[in-house]
Amino acid sequence: MISTNNSSTPETIIALSTPSGAGALAVVKLSGSRALEIALKLSRRDHLQPRHATLANLWNREDEMMDEAILIYFKAPHSYTAEEVVEIQCHGGTLIARKIIQEALALGARVARAGEFTYRAFLNGRIDLSQAEAIGKLIEAKSDESYKVLLKQLKGELGRYVEGVRGSLVEILAYAEVSIDYAEEDLPSDLEARMVEKIERIAEDLERIYQGSKRRSSLVEGYKLAIIGRPNVGKSSLLNALLLWERAIVSDIPGTTRDTIEESLHLGNHWVRIVDTAGIREAQDAIEKIGIERTLLALKESDMVLALFDSSQSLSPEDEQIKELLRAHQENRRILVLFNKSDLSRELQDSELESYPHRYISAKEGGVEELLSLLASWLDEQGGGEELMLTSERQLLCVKSALGELKEARDRLIEGELELFAYHIQGALKELSLITRPYETSELLDVMFGQFCLGK
The missing domain is CATH 1.20.120.430 (tRNA modification GTPase MnmE domain 2)
Known part of the structure; x- marks a missing residue:
């Protein structure tokens, strides 16, 4: 649990604010009443000018130099947390940053809990809760x-x-x-x-x-697009064509895809999660049954559906099942019927399927670019980020x-x-x-800020 202690002298916290691992730079952040004091002891300097980058050597208790770093001091309340903050920009890699943190701990800091920097910003009135949520999601934004x-x-x-x-x-x-x-x-x-x-x-x-x-609602987390159809109708080939790489195994053997396969791509200005589903048919075994159940779940959770049919063959019993699913899931999602193998003689004639928005595609003649353009235009119709x-x-x-x-x-x-x-x-x-600003809901705040990374 993150402490809600809001006294005049809260504990000074420290954490790595950049991803752990190899890199050119790492940023270690101190926040709290003793942040400047600890930074001065590490750097053996008399003062740090606020909002100025200061090049300094950092020393440990054995008088050994740990690294040459840049220190930036943010005087309260003009900082991310509205507290005294010092950012230490050291050379990358986990070892140097860890040594700096260990020395700071010995000087009186403690390791920050997940989300604690942002939590302090909230407690100190620097941001409200909606802004804190935006910070957490902005880090993960993909579109x-x-x-x-x-x-x-x-x-x-x-x-x-x-x-x-x-x-x-x-x-x-x-x-x-x-x-x-x-x-x-x-x-x-x-x-x-x-x-x-x-x-x-x-x-x-x-x-x-x-x-x-x-x-x-899917604009932030990513829209979900489900590809459905009977076994061996070309769903995996369509997924590979949309992604422009061989993500799914393609085979003439029906039932090759026994589980859902999920990948992501950008459509225009939008982030889309594509789910290639197991073919709908009477399950042959327990594993295939689970795959079909996951197909139905993906359909229910989808924002858009691509329903694939083989235009060179008349409707099969499995195709009729797909039609029933489309009837049952028309609300709150866009459905596009795709007639595959359009380069072959057309045997499929069905007025119900043609009443949906539909397109004809084939591996030989293409049509994927037009399909992607149509899907992007559908997403644009949902509205963009300009609206509150x-x-x-x-x-x-x-x-x-x-x-x-x-x-x-x-x-x-x-x-x-x-x-x-x-x-x-x-x-x-x-x-x-x-x-x-939910002042009296500490449990809600603990859950929400606990989802942040340590350096935030």
Whole structure:
């Protein structure tokens, strides 16, 4: 558990902030009230000028030089954690950084826990919780669009929006308190109608952001594309063609792919996880049955589906199973039917399949570039990183709960139940506060910051 000690002299922490292993440079970071003192002892210097790079030799307790390094001092509160911070840029490799950390520990620092630097930034008011979440996800960002939306969140745009909504709700709550305390006073006759209108306007805007964020929830983590079809229809060949390398084994033997194969690629500005699934048919053994179950799970979790059919053959019983799956999974995903082997004589005629968006492809005549372009355009339609959005399940749940509270508040206000109206407005305020600064939820904070790397 990360300590929530927020005293004036918190412990000084240290950690490696760059990946462990060989490299040109490594960065070791100190944060806390004794960070400067420890850095001065390591470098045997009298002072470090804030925000200036200082070249210095680092020494151990045996008067042996450990390395020649660059030290940068960030004076509180103008640092990542809002504490005294010193960054030590030493030569790369694990040994040198480890020796520096060991000496700092001997001088009174302790090893930082996972996410503790960012946690301290949060506790010290340097960032809010939505910004902390953005930092964790930005490190893992794989596409231009996810980078855009997370950068907006890191810059505080989501936090400012939430605080604006909270400010409006506080004004509404003040109306409720006045109405309760001074029930016998003459208040404006249209005040209740104005409050109802204001609540509805806030709820409408929150609902817009909530629905848009749900629709684009895969933008940050990566969209999921499932390739489905009967055995030996060409799914693995299609995967290899999309990736431009031989990822999956291709064979004329049906059932060669007995498990799902997942790979990733960029489509335009988007990151997509492609899942090549086991062919749908009556399982021949227990292992193939597990593979088919995973195929169904991949289909349920997908944002887009490529359903592959052999256009040179009439529909088989296995193809009919695929059609049933498409009917059952049309909601909340885009489906593209692909008729493979289009260079051969066309035997497959099916009006239901042709009612879906569809394309004809073949190993000889190609069509993959057109397919990739179409998929990228579909993803562009989902919206990009320019729009404000909620980027975690936690944020979505908070807004959903706040919307429920606002609906109850509106209904209670219309019924004239002012105390219950105030209660539900307070509930909405509490839920929205959880997005940016949940002061009394230490367990939630421990879980969230524990997912960060040690140097963050």
